[in-house]
Amino acid sequence: ILFCPGENLEEELDYLQEVKRFYTGFELPIILLDPASVIGDSYDLVSLGIQDYRNNLMSPKALKFSIARQLNRREKHFKQENKIKQLDKENKAKNKLLEEVSLKAQESERLKTAFLNNISHEMRTPMNGILGFLEYLEDPHLEGELKNQFIKNIRVSSERLLNTLQDLIEISEIEAGDLKVKFQSVNLRDLSDYIYKLYLPRAEAKGLELRLNNSIKQENEILWSDPSKLKGIFIHLLNNSLKFTNTGHIEIQIRAEGEQII
Numbered sequence: 001i002l003f004c005p006g007e008n009l010e011e012e013l014d015y016l017q018e019v020k021r022f023y024t025g026f027e028l029p030i031i032l033l034d035p036a037s038v039i040g041d042s043y044d045l046v047s048l049g050i051q052d053y054r055n056n057l058m059s060p061k062a063l064k065f066s067i068a069r070q071l072n073r074r075e076k077h078f079k080q081e082n083k084i085k086q087l088d089k090e091n092k093a094k095n096k097l098l099e100e101v102s103l104k105a106q107e108s109e110r111l112k113t114a115f116l117n118n119i120s121h122e123m124r125t126p127m128n129g130i131l132g133f134l135e136y137l138e139d140p141h142l143e144g145e146l147k148n149q150f151i152k153n154i155r156v157s158s159e160r161l162l163n164t165l166q167d168l169i170e171i172s173e174i175e176a177g178d179l180k181v182k183f184q185s186v187n188l189r190d191l192s193d194y195i196y197k198l199y200l201p202r203a204e205a206k207g208l209e210l211r212l213n214n215s216i217k218q219e220n221e222i223l224w225s226d227p228s229k230l231k232g233i234f235i236h237l238l239n240n241s242l243k244f245t246n247t248g249h250i251e252i253q254i255r256a257e258g259e260q261i262i
Contacts, residue, residue, distance in 0.1 A: 001030045002067075003050075005038040013048065020049050029070040033058065122164045126157035133157075156201050163235055170232070186223045186230060188261070189214060192254055195234045202242055209249035216254050216261065223261070 001019070005012055020028060031052040032045065039045075045053055051070050058066070133150045136142060142150070173179040196212040203210035223230075234252075241250045255262050 001028060002033060002063075003030055004033045009038055013043075016048070027074075029074050031066055031070060033063075119164065119168065123161060126161040126164070129157035130154050130161070152201060156198070159198060166228075166232070181226045181229060183224055183226055186225045186227045187221055188216060188223055188254065189218075189221045191227065191231060191234070192252060195231070195238065196252060199238045199242070203250060206242060206246075208242070208245060208247075211249055211251040213251055214254045216256055220256060220261065 001016070003012075003016060016030070020030075028049075029051045030049055032039070032048075032050045032054065034053065034055050035057050037055055051073070052066055054066065133154045136150050137147065137154075170179060192212060192214050196210065200210050238250070238252075253262075
């Protein structure tokens with residue numbers, strides 16, 4: 001805006017301020033041309049939003065230069081403002097990312113603590129069973145069916161402890177990216193029978209019936225898979241079943257469904 005004050009100065013200034021209400025700062029550069037010195041010292045040019053003040057007569061060339069300079073300042077201002085906005089946006093994105101990373105780290109630490117507490121329990125329980133039954137076996141008068149039952153309980157607790165240690169090894173391999181699948185021939189019936197016999201004493205000890213329902217035909221019993229991973233899946237399922245079943249029965253069911261084995 002080229003503002004040349006005249007006789008109605010107050011009205012003109014009011015009108016100028018009315019126009020500027022729709023803009024802020026460098027959005028609307030104002031050049032004040034006042035060769036007659038209409039605006040005295042009592043007016044604050046900064047508060048009026050004046051970017052350039054000229055109290056002398058200007059040639060068209062000088063006026064053109066002054067306008068170009070203000071437009072150039074305006075452009076630099078916008079570039080700087082956009083840069084600040086971009087930096088602010090990037091900082092907010094970084095802060096959000098840091099916050100997410102921090103929350104994930106806290107959640108990871110919480111899960112790790114819960115995991116270690118659970119593993120400690122899973123290892124301590126079978127270890128206490130092993131040590132307790134070993135003390136009974138030290139009795140020279142112990143014999144017969146009771147002795148065989150204690151040995152069976154020790155074997156079950158030992159396998160449970162071994163499974164927990166195997167889980168820990170697998171978790172460490174997963175975190176290190178070293179977990180490998182080793183395919184080979186697996187007899188599904190032999191595997192299910194092994195799992196059934198392994199968990200039968202534990203189910204009976206909890207007052208549960210453990211059932212094995214394998215309807216797979218003999219020609220479909222051989223699979224190409226990783227036996228340890230497949231056994232691990234069975235074990236995890238049975239562990240959860242025993243943990244969360246208080247009455248009734250648990251059934252291991254293996255059946256063919258089309259070309260899939262369920």
